[in-house]
Amino acid sequence: MKVPIRWLKDYVDFDLSLGALVNRLALAGLEVSGINHWGLPAPEGLRLGAEDPYPVWDKDKIIIGLVTKVDKHPDADRLKLPTVEYGSGRSITMVTGAPNLSVGDTGQKVILALSGSVLFDGHATPKVLKELKPGKIRGITSDGMVCSGFELGISEDHDGIIILEDDAPIGMPLADYFGDSIIEIDILPNKARCLSMIGVAREVAAMTGGKLKPFEHKPHTFGPAITGKVNVVIQDTSACHRYTASLIENIKVAPSPAFLKRRLHQSGMRP
Template identity: 40%
Template sequence: MNTALSWIKAYVKDLNVSDQEYTDAMTLTGTKVEGFERLDKNLEKIVIGQVVKTEKHPDADKLVICQVNVGSETIQIVTGAPNVSEGVKVPVVLDGGKVAGAHDGSNPEGGVKIKKGKLRGVESFGMMCSIEELGSSRDFYPDAPEDGLYILPEDAPVGMDAVEYLGLHDTVFEYEITSNRVDCYSIIGIAREAAATFGKEFNPPKVKDITPSDETSKLIDVEIKNNELCKRYCAKVVKDIKLAPSPEWMQRRLAASGIRPINNIVDITNYV
């Protein structure tokens, strides 16, 4: 079972420990942590940039020269990404920064250092990133294109830390949950353990009461054929559902736990 530390902190709000301290303490109190992984490993000097101008490369048909506003300045970047256009906002790794992986999905040890240089004679002072270069994949960021830059929402603030914006300043912990600790087979269960381990207040999510109605029984009929196997069956009818992507915060939490976001209906089922 995997959990993101940020999700645990949502229910244990003043939890302030290092990854190793969390691992050691949780293991000592009976919730064995097998290991952990930083999502921002090998991601350095990456900000949100906006492409303000593009022009064709004079000596390469597939390359584009871009002027990119990164907040503090406008820099020139040469790219071969097929989906680059004026106005888009993208993650930009600056000169001297690092990305976690290559566009083919591989993650070299130590990451990939980005330096200013020349592409077919034209200077380039950074790199615009695909989701693979940020160490993730389309499995966990389904809105990312199959080939090209990861386009951020229009309201993404230019110059902001792109790693923070994408929720990657986080750690994913892997647990070995034994069969006698079924209470820990959930995020709430792990958070309750963390609160007890570190002596912090546990703040479970608040669930609103829903007033039952007799409408459900008019729409569906449930028959329990074996009362020994099923003592009670409950159902609720939900109407006017619109199939759409889940909120980004829910997608990020599921992805960090190893669950691919699909849509709001599937994701809500997995989340709950």
């Protein structure tokens, strides 16, 4: 089971280094078989490091930006020129071919990599880390880039750039926003209670004395009564004392929120 540390801390407070947490989990019968890092450097002395090279997100160069305009490239139909503000009045215009950014767009929160950033090369197979350098693309100087998940090392998707939540803070280093370490735990049959984030959080709380944050979910119901639309009949009230039903209508199929996509990716799933 893959456990992102940021997600785990939503449910339990603990003050252990990553290495100490790995060791305590092992003593509790929860062996950590691997660790992946999203943009963070691997802690020194940690016995389980990342097997393959990965991008470490430079806090001065890989940051959150706001798209203020997108112009058409004068010499290429498929290329665009987004201008991105990244805090304190600073902005930069670059070249991109991202299909999910269109001429005339404005207001999207994106991940900006400035010259000198080290990322995965989106055009190389197998994966290779490459330093981003200024260059001219069809006659236009590009001194940065807006990033896909592939280039950042967090997914295999490089068909489009990452669009962040509307409340993502402009100018914040990406490593501070959602940099993370993900531990992979081998769950044995006698530890089936740990096959969920809350289950692992309970275990961590028990072995560290950390405060467990209660998981509260209160469903909100609204709309007209469903009388006449759904008919519930309890044939044996001694076997079933109570049964409730809800009717959900007008469901809109849409992409998952950005934060949920990240957590699914970190957990080894594709949203």
